[in-house]
Amino acid sequence: MKNNKKTSPWKSIKVGLLSLLAMIIFAYGFQITKVDLEELRSENRQQSLVRVTRALAQPEIFEYEQVEEIVNYPIYVPCLSDGSQASASERSASEPYIVITPACANPGEIIQVEGFNFAPLTVGPIRFIPGNDPSNVVSLGRVNAETDSDGHFIVDMEIPDRTSDDAQFIRATLRRNIGAPRFSKTAYDTWNKIVETVFLALLATVFGTFLAIPLSFIAARNLMKTVKSPLTSISLSVLGWPLGILLGFVAVRGVGNFSAAIGSNVLVNLAGIIVSPALAWVGLRWALPQEEITRPSQNMRFARLGVILLVVLVSFYGLFQLANLAMSIGQTLEAVLGSFSFLGYFLFQVGDIVAIITPALGGLAAGGALSSILGRLGQIGSEKLPGSTIKTLNLILTTMAGVTVMGLLGRLVEWLYEIGEPMYTLWGPVAVGAIAGLLLATLTKPKESLPIGMVIYSITRTFLNALRSVEALVMAIVFVIAVGIGPFAGVMALGLHTIVSLAKLYSEQVESILSGPLEAIEATGANRLQTIIYAVIPQIVPPYISYTMYRWDINVRMSTIIGFVGGGGIGFLLQQNINLLNYRAASAQMLAIAIVVASMDYISSVLREKAI
Amino acid sequence: MLQIKNLTKIYDGGVKALDNVSFEVPDGQFLAVIGLSGSGKSTLLRCINRLIEPTAGQILWNGEDITAASQEEMRRIRRKIGMVFQHFNLVHRSKVITNVLAGRLGYVNPAWSLLNRFPKEDVEKAIKQLQRVGIAEKAYQRADELSGGQQQRVGIARALMQDPKMVLADEPVASLDPVLAHSIMSHLEDINKNDGVSVLCSLHFLDLVHRYADRVVALNEGRLVFEGLPKDIDDNKFKEIYGRDAERVG
Structure with missing residues (x-):
């Protein structure tokens, strides 16, 4: 191809300016979103990150019976002036015991704790117990010890700043799992809640699908375009x-x-x-x-x-x-x-x-x-009837219809905002309705068919779009207030959101059906209902099934977080555990969510293939 | 007797698809409608059962004014007019028998359609119609499993279910090969000759017109440019109908 356009300098300048503009916008975005990699380098953050990540990597699913071996050993902090040393009670050589070197120390000094005869391969903390009572539950400092295959360990520990004339204690608590693993309480709670989650999604999807189907027909342009009625009939x-x-x-x-x-x-x-x-x-x-x-x-x-x-x-x-x-x-x-x-x-x-x-x-x-x-x-x-009669009839009926509609709308406004002023919420709207009705009846020819289908279509579409733009999570907040905290609120919120979004998706499918069969069925003398049943429905069954499955997927995912606002399901548990910094439990719930969502994905794709 | 008087159709975009068309079709006649693509053949046929609302003019069928009929009267009129389409217009995912039974929808009560129920006599009748067009064994297959020729036969069976007094066929053989075309046309001829049903059939191939039609009307850009016997279409008439540059191929 011949390029007969010269590259004009203006074009280069324009490109340059546009890139500059793009960069400025992007830079502003950095500031707005507070991109700060320095945070990543902070030691505190890194430590917490490591801690949380490790906890998340160990979901609390199984637990064991544990046995503990606790050994206390006395120590003077600081060392007594006479040089005497604390002595532990006598033990036989086969029992576990610990040895501390040196036997006394000042605060801040490092001592070495060595343990013998413990069960092999156990772990547990070495702690400093202040006061003269070895059964004291208060402890200071903490070092983790781990025994080798001979039941021996050796760790260093810093003496905390707690001085006393009496002997204080170093305590080694070594724990060991015994018996087979069993499901933890967290696992049981998670199971209960994940079942609740799945059923929440199921109910919301079923409930939403049933109501979305009729809505989708009146939100489909190709079906509604042909619906026309004279004004008398509409009023x-x-x-x-x-x-x-x-x-x-x-x-x-x-x-x-x-x-x-x-x-x-x-x-x-x-x-x-x-x-x-x-x-x-x-x-x-x-x-x-x-x-x-x-x-x-x-x-x-x-x-x-x-x-x-x-x-x-x-x-x-x-x-x-x-x-x-x-x-x-x-x-x-x-x-x-x-x-x-x-x-x-x-x-x-x-x-x-x-x-x-x-x-x-x-x-x-x-x-x-x-x-x-x-x-x-x-x-x-x-x-x-003759045109003039219809004209009169229209004037009366349309005025009445206008009055009724506006009167009811006025009631709604009154109920919502409690204005308490009949001028604004009753007589005003009624007058407007009457005038609008009169105008409509005067302006239209008595026998003219009005495109009422498109009016209904537009109203439905607007309504659907408005509701669809409200996230299910936000709807859940409203329903929690209406029906209380729990899965029922979640079902209502997800169900409502399912209705509006499926109605929209469905109606787009109705709009894309082949018009030929529609025409053929209509030509046999079928009325509108029959045309829908015999020409529309057979064509939309596969996409409807496919969209319902898709929505079921979304609902399962949504129901895992709807609990954040009290809508029931596993989200409630998850949020609780995150707030309590109980990351191992939270990890178990995340794992459950991942498994459920992944398997739903798989099941729905298999079902979709089968159905179509 | 079908009388079409000064029929005009102007689409929303301002396209004049039919321009003051008038002709008559006596009962029991096989009328071919010819003309180039876009000449208004389909619009004409669809105006007759008001799938398309005519802009002006009148259509009288045995004295009844179709153009002035109310919705309910239209249902009664339509169920006596069968229609066959170029693309068959079957509901693909439905069974053949359901497609044929759909021809009864103008008769059955809509409330029963909600339950997808047809009277037993209708089901028997549907099988008979399928036998008549020679594909009774396909009755319980899905419509889209059938070949083109078979689908068109289902279309004819559907029209027959209506006990029609008139059949409108909109290029019924344009998507079929010549052998199948003759087979479908002979089914239409059978309905025309043996049941005394008027057939209005738009066609592209003149040999089919010569072979099957009793009479021909020709449209060019929405105007009626010829009305007469098939044998009267000589080379001059042909050029008038199809334009100066057209050449006869069949």
């Missing part, structure tokens, strides 16, 4: 949500009270559990025929809607009964199962969770259902 759907949630919550709670009134007899529960699904099944079979060639009459459709409503209520009744049964069986099992009582505990907790979330579930289901039914009505209405 009615918006109104349908709060109304449906309220109605559903009240209705399901009513069912719950009815179920509680009937009693928590196991037989009654069992009957309820058997009868209600059967009834629901029969009702569903009648109300939802598998195929319909001709269009059913209006009355028929209403009758079906009624039956479905009944079926839903019956199913919720069954759910309450199931919760009751699970709780009573769980309680019984917990008492009798012994070491498997955790199964009973699990059953009881599941029952409790079902009982607690059922009304909320009912509210959400009713909200969704009412919103979609009203939306459908709005859709049909805006297709069939």
Whole structure:
């Protein structure tokens, strides 16, 4: 290739300036991050580093029974003026004993301690015991002695500055491991906590995955781009949500009270559990025929809607009964199962969770259902009714929807900040909502389809991105306050973080699927739900599995440190031991983390290969 | 009878893919749609079942206005229009039988689709359709394990599951070799002649047009430039359809 550009001096100057700038930035970085290699040379630091590194290299996993051989030998500090010497009690020649040369010394002098007849290859400290009582636990100075294969050692020791007229003592304590190694208490604690860690990660991943899947569909541009509705339908759907949630919550709670009134007899529960699904099944079979060639009459459709409503209520009744049964069986099992009582505990907790979330579930289901039914009505209405009627209808409905949304947002603000000023938190927002609704209804053509899908998409994306930028560790702090210190807080924090990050990763996978099958399924007359089930889901199963595994990996790693803020798992233990300078125990925990993370890595890669 | 009146499609970018196209297709006809790549053939076929929303114009099918149909009416209309694609558009990871059963989605209740359930009659019917296109033994294999020709047959079986009154075929043989092309075309011909289903098929090769089509419409840059019998395409007409520099190869 011909280079017909001359190298201009400007270019060289520019490059020079840029390099200079880069160097200045880097130099500033050095100052900011306090890079100081002098610290490395400091003797204190080096000593501690050696000490900590050695401790870390000896994880406290095994321990032994130990036997100690303790020998005291008297010494005068300083030497007595009459030259008399302290004398040790008589010992037979086969017992261990020590000899000190010289027999007395002044503070700061070096003496030689020689030991005989100790067990071979034992280690232990040689210490100076102040005062005249050889059983004194206070000791000064310390030298480590190590016996050779004959049980003999010889060490030098400096006499500390502690003078007395009485004989003081030099004590040799030599320890020896006996018997087989056994797991230390640290090892047991570490095992318990690492199990907790793994399950914490498991629960968070499962819980997060289930909620991330539906979110990922509404955060996928290619699916949401085609969702368009006329304004009438949108306003009615918006109104349908709060109304449906309220109605559903009240209705399901009513069912719950009815179920509680009937009693928590196991037989009654069992009957309820058997009868209600059967009834629901029969009702569903009648109300939802598998195929319909001709269009059913209006009355028929209403009758079906009624039956479905009944079926839903019956199913919720069954759910309450199931919760009751699970709780009573769980309680019984917990008492009798012994070491498997955790199964009973699990059953009881599941029952409790079902009982607690059922009304909320009912509210959400009713909200969704009412919103979609009203939306459908709005859709049909805006297709069939004349434009002017729709315009009027839009003006009313959109204003109402605006008022509802802004009113609820105002309530939220009031609850969060306790402003206590209805002007700002009630009337103001309501007025804004009403005006916005009116404007929207005036500005849009009555039958125009609005890209509501993209609006929902943008809101979901923003929400996901905002939550994703909060680290799980920070979330854990909030949850520790909400549910107390312990692994449950960790599960909640990791679960929430899993939801938002998986939803984002998943939705990117949805966006990259082939559009051909989607088009083909749509062309058969499938509705949106069917298109997702038959064209989207089969395509995203492999990447979803792969991302879930990846997330499970991350969660295991995260759960090892979530304990630093009280979120349960091994991190709690690790942090405690680091703070207590108990580096050998900390080392055992680090080792456990490394083993678990490495094996999870391996297992997940194997599973991923199998699944895809 | 399918009537297309003044159909126009302008894409968001301002590209005019269809420009005032009008023609009619009597029931039971095999209509070939020809034209260069990018001349609007695919857009035309997709406007008929509203996979693409037309910008202006009207499509009437047996008197019903497809362009004005509501979402729910569209579901009923679409399920009577089978569609076959150049790239087959099967769901690769699903079994062949599931791909074929998907043709019934316009009929089955969406609530049952949630549970991935089809009526027993539909499953039997799916096997029959696979027998008809000659690959019943592949029913429980994954769709991507099949060869191109086999995949297209699954595509046809899927369209047949809809009990269609009309089949739209968008270059159904453009990704296949000539032998397979004839085999696929003869399946379409079989559906057309024996079941009385109208077929609108876009094609590239004129010998296929001569061999299978009852009638031809030709598009050039979105405009209808020819409408008539296959034998009427002489060299002059050919140059009009494909441009001055084109040469006949087949």
